[in-house]
Amino acid sequence: MEILAVVVFVGAYVLIVTERIHRVAAALGGAAIMLAAGVVGAEEAFFSEETGIDWNVIFLLLGMMIIVGVLRETGVFEFLAIWSAKKARGQPFRVMVTFVVLTAVASALLDNVTTVLLVAPVTLLVCLRLGVPPVPFLIAEILACNIGGAATLIGDPPNIIIASRADLSFNDFVFNMGPIVVLLLIVYLGMCRFLFRKAFVYDEARVAQVMSLNEKDAIRDRVLLIKAGAVLLLVMIGFVLHSALDTEVSVIALLGAGLLVAIAGLSPKEYLGEVELPTLAFFAGLFIMVGALIEVGVIGSLSTLVTEATGGNLLLATMLLLVVSAVLSGIVDNIPYVATMAPLVATLAEDTGNPGNVLWWALALGADLGGNATIVGASANVVVVGIAERNGYHISFLEFFKYGAVVALITVALSAPYLWLRYFVFA
DSSP states (O other): OHHHHHHHHHEEEHHHHSSOHHHHEEEEEEEEHHHHHHHSSSSIIIIITTOOOOHHHHHHHHHHHHHHHHTTTTHHHHHHHHHHHHTTTTTTHHHHHHHHHHHHHHHHSHHHHHHHHHHHHHHHHHHHHOOOOOHHHHHHHHHHHHHHHHSSSSTTTTHHHHHHHHHHHHHHHHHHHHHHHHHHHHHHHHHHHHGGGGGGOOOOOHHHHHOOOOOOGGSSOOOHHHHHHHHHOOOHHHHHHHHHTTTOOHHHHHHHHHHHHHHOOHHHHHHGGGHHHHHHHHHHHHHHHHHHHHHTHHHHHHHHHHHHHTTTTTHHHHHHHHHHHOOOOOOOOOHHHHHHHHHHHHHHHHHHHGGGGGHHHHHHHHEEETTSSSSSSHHHHHHHHHHHTTTOOOOOHHHHHHHHHHHHHHHHHHHHHHHHHHHIIIO
16 A cells, blocks of 8 residues: 555656646646545545544635635725835836745744735736736745745744644744844845846836836725725734634634635635635545555654654754754645644653753754645645636646745755754854
8 A cells, every 4th residue: 555655656747847737736636546446435534633624724725815806896905006016116026025934024923825816816906917927926925925934833834833832822823933044035035136036027118118107096995995904914913813712724714714705794705716626626636646655654754763763862853853844845735744743843852851942943944944845735726726827827736846946945054054053053
């Protein structure tokens, strides 16, 4: 079963990378083979917390997609697009910097999936107005999202898993992850100038046209905007307080979506238009395939090899955990990877003493930043690729990889000396 699971997963992954068939078909096909061959059964695929579909992720996405669908009907995205373009004086690099910073900060305060659902539609509209290619801007935002989300407990789903397992607070994440995330964001802004330089096309005629627009005219339904804004604010507060409320973020998102639908007075066709069913299906297939690898012990064996290879050396364990987490999170989604790795890190922490919780920070940084390497590395990546495709813009696996891998490599490389200096040299 182990060999079959690996062959099916690798085969599906190759199809996703080469785009021989659509990524949704590859993921669902791989999941179907896993189920048909008995590698996993219905119980393991649909109901197990360790190997099944992560329904919290699926329903978080569904709830936020519905909220975004209602917001779109108000015209607020057009308002933000015109406003941000005018503030940046229509200059593409300034626009990118604006969105990168906005995305990173919002990802820390919310979660990265919610952030990209809100920012991506605005980005598409800005790029359309300015006549610049939107794909580089969307990729830049994805990468910023995963960097910024690493700063807080709620910013990236793997952080929630780590916090629960290690009994870490919101303030623990801000104090330990915040400084390096700020540094990485500054470095990343400099990288954007070089990585995406071909996208900074300045069209004076289009800029002049945008500067002449009145963004207030874009708002089509002010009453609905107030209703949707109030519900979104409540959802954001719920995300921040979800640990104290002992409520999953998916439940908060669904409650917000249900409340907004009830008071919006829209038809289902209007607010369900933003639901990315292919994205949700892709996640389901990916979760089942990764769950199959967990079920047969493949990921567990790899993780055990990592922990045993350290020989009790805390510094070696920290660096190895950082690097391996970054690599594996780029291959499989970082959520199931962290869920699998967390118990092993807990055992390693007991054996080494884990001063300053350095092993947990190494796992978080490796998983969050390594998720930038590929399309399937993090939830936000898949969501934005789906939004782009739905609007007629294709982001291939390799196109994303040539940017994401560079950013992941440099940010992880900078994280290593941070961990060494803070927790070993100046501890």
